[in-house]
C-alpha cells in the first residue's frame with residue numbers, strides 16, 4: 001500500500017510562485033467526477049502510485065481511474081491495476097497528450113497536455129493537470145475569447161488571461177493547485193487546435209499587464225460595454241486607477257450592443273416594494289428613468305437601488321438600461337452585455353479588424369498600464 005500524501009501536501013504548500021513554465025489546474029471542477037477514463041492521444045504515460053508501482057499506457061490505450069472508498073483505483077489493459085491514496089500520471093515521451101472522459105447525463109471528453117494528478121477528495125476525484133502555461137493560456141482564450149476573427153484580438157485576450165493567471169496563481173494553493181477550470185477562476189475546456197489562438201498565446205509569451213507599481217492588474221473583461229465601460233465601483237468594492245470609464249465607439253453596432261426586456265407594471269412595482277420602496281404606484285411616470293450615460297443607482301423620488309443589483313435580481317444582460325412605463329408594462333431598454341468593466345470584447349474585435357494591434361487595444365481599455373514580461377513584475381507574489 002502506498003504512502004500517505006503528507007509529504008506531497010507539505011511540498012505543495014511551498015510551490016515556488018514562479019511557475020517554471022507550468023501551471024496546476026483543477027479539471028472538471030463543477031462536475032465532481034467519481035471516475036474518469038484517461039486515454040493517451042500522443043506519446044506515452046506512466047501511471048505511478050508514489051510507491052514504485054506503475055502502469056504504462058501508450059498512445060491509443062486507456063486506463064480507468066475511479067474513487068474506491070477513499071482511494072483511487074486504476075484499471076488498465078495488461079495490468080493488475082493499482083489501488084492507492086493518489087496517482088501521478090506522467091508523460092515520458094517528451095511529446096505527450098491525453099484525453100479525459102467523464103460520464104453522467106452528458107458525457108464529456110476533453111483534451112490536455114502535460115501530466116495529471118488524481119487524488120480522492122471529499123467524495124470525488126480531484127484531477128489536477130500540470131500543463132504547459134502557453135497551452136493553458138490558448139485553451140482559456142478558446143473558452144473565454146468568443147468568436148473573434150483577428151489575431152490581434154486574440155493576443156489581447158491571451159495577455160488578459162496570462163495576467164489573470166499570475167495575479168491569482170495562489171488562489172487555490174492550499175488545495176494543491178493554482179487555478180480551477182471553472183468561472184470561479186478562468187474557464188478552461190482543455191487545449192485547443194485552433195492555430196490562430198495557439199499563435200496568439202505563443203507570440204505574446206510571458207506578457208502581462210502591469211499597473212504603476214508593476215503589479216499584474218485586475219484584467220477584467222466583458223462581452224459588450226454598450227458604448228461606455230463601467231468604473232468598477234459600480235460593480236465591485238474597489239476602484240483601481242487603471243480601470244477608468246471609457247467611451248467606446250467600436251462596439252455599438254455589434255451583436256450584443258442593445259437589448260430590451262418588458263416586465264409587467266405590477267411586477268416591477270412589487271419588485272421595488274420588496275427592495276424597500278414605499279412610495280406606492282399612483283403615478284406611473286415616477287418610475288421612468290433615462291440612463292443616457294452609466295449611472296450607479298436607479299432613483300424613484302428619494303428611493304435608490306443600485307442598477308447592478310437590479311441586473312442580478314432580474315437576470316438582465318447589463319446594468320446599463322433605461323426604464324419607461326408603457327401602460328401595463330415597463331420597458332427596460334439596455335445597452336451591452338456583461339458587467340462593463342475593463343476590456344470590451346466586441347469593441348476589441350472591431351479594433352483588431354480596423355488594424356489596431358493588441359497593445360493599442362489594451363491601452364484603449366486600460367489607463368496608464370505597461371505591457372511587459374512577467375519577469376518585470378515587482379511583487380513577491382509574482383516572482
Ligand SMILES: [Zn+2]
Nearest residue numbers: 179180184185
Ligand atoms: Zn477557482
Ligand SMILES: [Zn+2]
Nearest residue numbers: 225251344347
Ligand atoms: Zn464596448
